[in-house]
Amino acid sequence: MSCRRRSDRGSVTAFVVILATGLVMVAGMAYDGGAVLTAHATVRSHAAKAARTAAQEIDLDTLRSTGRVELDPAAAETAGHAYLAAVGATGTVDVEGDTATVTVSVVQPMHILPLPDRTVIATEAASATTRDDQELTP
Secondary structure: OOOOOOOOOOHHHHHHHHHHHHHHHHHHHHHHHHHHHHHHHHHHHHHHHHHHHHOOOEOHHHHHHHOOOOEOHHHHHHHHHHHHHHOOOEEEEEEEOOEEEEEEEEEEOOOOOOOOOEEEEEEEEEEOOOOOOOOOOO
């Protein structure tokens, strides 16, 4: 009587393929996830710095005549856009009264994970204000 043995050929290969795929996905989450987190920090930083740059453009005529701190809208928008252009970012600059609000967005590609690219958006605002112990006189 002959006894035939079942062949186990290929069973290790399937296991290795599944394990390797899992390891690549974990590495992808670490790499691509880290890139998205870095993009968030960078976009927030660019938006905040552009808003602060724009908030420095005070309308001196209004300040001198009324003592109110307001921004020069055209100069503030130009300054905010100039900052964004200098750092290679794109976004919008909105000015209202003494506040400049900047929204910056960037598309972060996924290099390892089979997911669509992520759009990262941040909005920051800065105001042109005086210190509490400082008086402005017209």
